[in-house]
Amino acid sequence: MHKQVSRRDFMRLGAGAAALGAAARVEFLKPTMLAAAPRVVPPSDRVRFASIGTGIRGSEIMRAALGCPGTEIVAACDLYDGRREWAKENSGKPNLEVTKEYRRILDRKDIDAVLVAVPDHWHRKLVEEVCASGKDAYCEKPMSHTVEDGFAMIEAMQKHQRIVQVGSQRRSSIVYAKAKEIFDSGYLGQVTAVEAWVDRNDASGAWVYPIPPDANEKTIDWETFQGSAPKHPFDLKRFFRWRCYQDYGEGLTGDLYVHLLTGIHFITGHNGPPQRAAAMGGLYRWTEDRDVPDLIWTLYQYPHFTLGVRCNLNNESAEVTRIFGTKGTLEIKNDVLSVSPQDTQPHPESYSIYGWEEKTRADYLRQWEADHPTPSPGKWPIGQDSLVFKAPDNYDYSLDHMNNFMESVRTRKPSVEDAVFGNGTAIACHMANHSYFHKTVAVWDEAGKRIKG
Numbered sequence: 488m489h490k491q492v493s494r495r496d497f498m499r500l501g502a503g504a505a506a507l508g509a510a511a512r513v514e515f516l517k518p519t520m521l522a523a524a525p526r527v528v529p530p531s532d533r534v535r536f537a538s539i540g541t542g543i544r545g546s547e548i549m550r551a552a553l554g555c556p557g558t559e560i561v562a563a564c565d566l567y568d569g570r571r572e573w574a575k576e577n578s579g580k581p582n583l584e585v586t587k588e589y590r591r592i593l594d595r596k597d598i599d600a601v602l603v604a605v606p607d608h609w610h611r612k613l614v615e616e617v618c619a620s621g622k623d624a625y626c627e628k629p630m631s632h633t634v635e636d637g638f639a640m641i642e643a644m645q646k647h648q649r650i651v652q653v654g655s656q657r658r659s660s661i662v663y664a665k666a667k668e669i670f671d672s673g674y675l676g677q678v679t680a681v682e683a684w685v686d687r688n689d690a691s692g693a694w695v696y697p698i699p700p701d702a703n704e705k706t707i708d709w710e711t712f713q714g715s716a717p718k719h720p721f722d723l724k725r726f727f728r729w730r731c732y733q734d735y736g737e738g739l740t741g742d743l744y745v746h747l748l749t750g751i752h753f754i755t756g757h758n759g760p761p762q763r764a765a766a767m768g769g770l771y772r773w774t775e776d777r778d779v780p781d782l783i784w785t786l787y788q789y790p791h792f793t794l795g796v797r798c799n800l801n802n803e804s805a806e807v808t809r810i811f812g813t814k815g816t817l818e819i820k821n822d823v824l825s826v827s828p829q830d831t832q833p834h835p836e837s838y839s840i841y842g843w844e845e846k847t848r849a850d851y852l853r854q855w856e857a858d859h860p861t862p863s864p865g866k867w868p869i870g871q872d873s874l875v876f877k878a879p880d881n882y883d884y885s886l887d888h889m890n891n892f893m894e895s896v897r898t899r900k901p902s903v904e905d906a907v908f909g910n911g912t913a914i915a916c917h918m919a920n921h922s923y924f925h926k927t928v929a930v931w932d933e934a935g936k937r938i939k940g
């Protein structure tokens with residue numbers, strides 16, 4: 488159903504809609520069932536969960552989980568005292584059991600699911616142990632820190648028959664679901680090119696987060712934080728700004744590419760790594776204390792299309808994904824989805840015939856007109872409108888993603904974003920980094936399950 492929109496509503500849609508001109512039809516996407524009517528869950532279906540990692544993202548997904556019907560938090564774990572205290576405040580449970588030893592959570596028999604929101608170098612071990620303890624895992628993106636990690640995590644999911652959901656929330660967004668519907672309908676024709684970017688231009692966007700004044704060797708368990716990573720003396724920057732270091736994260740690719748790739752893999756139905764990646768970029772501006780680039784631009788080869796992805800920490804712009812087809816173009820700009828048709832009406836050749844003799848050209852044009860008579864009035868083909876879709880105000884796709892996880896935990900229905908899907912997008916990130924750091928084209932070796940090049 489297309490809702491009538493006022494001019495004011497239309498203006499609110501911003502540049503995405505405006506660029507398409509007044510001809511665009513605008514549809515407000517329906518909120519999910521959860522937002523429309525939270526369902527009552529019987530006590531027997533309650534999901535009891537714990538959080539491991541209660542920092543920036545861990546806090547958000549804890550709240551998302553508590554916002555889902557029929558959930559209860561029973562414990563939280565973090566290595567920094569301040570975050571354990573914050574977990575009690577954030578959960579609204581001043582007496583919440585908190586610990587810095589995650590095994591105390593895994594040893595409990597009354598926990599169904601664990602939210603894993605720790606730096607990436609810890610994802611594999613925690614997901615393996617959560618699965619082995621008979622619990623389901625929601626693991627933040629990117630799923631893996633290395634290619635080997637990802638396959639080990641798939642094995643853990645399959646061996647212990649657990650739900651593992653990766654936390655790239657675009658997979659559950661109603662905007663991306665609509666984009667997939669349009670893609671699958673054939674509206675875009677043959678799609679051969681895709682481009683996407685996330686760009687930022689401030690210290691927070693570049694992960695230069697302030698360090699809390701009470702953070703020190705006494706309030707932080709540095710040894711556990713390092714885990715399997717190369718050892719360094721106690722370092723607050725490494726602890727709070729871990730995204731800047733290859734030991735713990737993957738820089739821009741693992742932090743931001745993965746969101747773009749999740750949306751693109753979901754829309755196009757691709758479930759696995761790309762075939763090749765060639766990345767360029769540099770560390771141009773944020774040169775203090777990091778070993779990852781602040782600009783990385785990658786061309787990926789997929790079986791049916793070529794994808795260009797960019798993340799730049801030195802100039803801010805809207806987040807964009809664009810899909811180019813022979814019959815139409817789809818664009819997602821922030822949370823506005825717009826689709827516009829290509830001109831596919833027949834036209835006489837208007838370029839190369841100007842290298843012909845005049846008579847030959849005139850004959851060609853006369854014949855073309857005869858073959859394509861001008862339709863009589865009222866018989867003009869009706870062109871497809873441009874379409875614009877927007878999520879309702881305050882739409883939260885993280886909440887939908889978490890609710891999908893909780894439903895899978897309850898019903899054992901496979902996750903919308905399981906470890907196989909998460910592995911494909913994470914490997915794409917590792918391929919871009921491989922290409923950038925080795926100055927080569929990264930090739931995915933499907934048989935050997937490794938990156939070559």
Ligand SMILES: NC(=O)c1ccc[n+]([C@@H]2O[C@H](COP(=O)([O-])OP(=O)(O)OC[C@H]3O[C@@H](n4cnc5c(N)ncnc54)[C@H](O)[C@@H]3O)[C@@H](O)[C@H]2O)c1
Nearest residue numbers: 540542543544545565566567604605606607627628629654
């Ligand atoms: N889906 C998204 O939109 C999104 C957004 C931000 C971050 N993330 C992901 O979430 C994860 C966490 O990122 P963040 O920004 O919250 O980091 P953060 O540094 O704010 O928090 C991480 C927390 O994990 C804790 N921790 C580390 N190792 C631990 C261990 N072994 N046991 C218990 N606690 C441990 C640390 O003490 C820290 O408080 C990362 O994988 C990141 O990529 C996802």
